[in-house]
Amino acid sequence: MESGTLSTNKIMIRGIGARNLFGTANIRTYFGDIPLTDGNGESSIEDLELSSLSRIEVFKGPSSSTYGVGLGGTILLQPEYTDYKSANSIISISAGSFGRLVVKTAIGGEKFGVNLIYGNNHTDGYRNNNEYNRHTLTIISSIYGGENDSFSLIGSYVNLKAGILSSLDRKGF
Structure with missing residues (x-):
């Protein structure tokens, strides 16, 4: 994995993607x-809120028979679904030279579950034009329709402003 800035990340598997x-x-x-x-x-x-995931699976090498053509492999990001008949809320705050806020609310009923996740990452950076401010809102829901039937809805909204190191800002341009 490589990260040029918080908004320019890349993953390589077995040299593919380099x-x-x-x-x-x-x-x-x-x-x-x-x-x-x-x-x-x-x-x-980069646009996904990591707090919305329950697990990440990585399959190395060609995996065309199961997931389509991907020379380097496949990455499965499994969303975190809510248990039925449960409710909880979590607030997570990180501080330092950066700021991170995550608010998660989970509501489960008789035959449905809904997760609402709001995340905000902010840093002023350590050089000019390196500010990063990302707001995300993720909704993950599941509806149980019977022993063999279920319906899932996943929605994600991202509002991102990210500068790239050493590039010109509006004033300099």
Whole structure:
């Protein structure tokens, strides 16, 4: 894994993806059953709130028979679903030269579960034009329809402003 800035990350598996400068290429990525890889083979994983995941699985090498063509492999990001008949809330705050706030609320009923996750990451950076401010809102829900039936809904909203080191800002331009 490499990180140029907080908004330019890349993952390589067995050397695949090394030639791509600012992103993850030729590696299939899924959030639940939803493919995050676009038609050009690029995957944007920086936009997901890590607090919305229950586990991450990495399959090395070609995995075309199961998940489609991905020369380097496949990354499965499993969302965290709410248990039925439960409710809880969690607030997590980190402070230092950066700020991070995560608020998670989970509500479970007789036949449904909903997770609402708000996250904010902020840092002023250590150089000019290196500010990073990301707000995310993620909704993960599941509806139980019977022994063989279920329905899942996953929604994600991202508002991101990120500077790249040594680039010109508006004033300098």
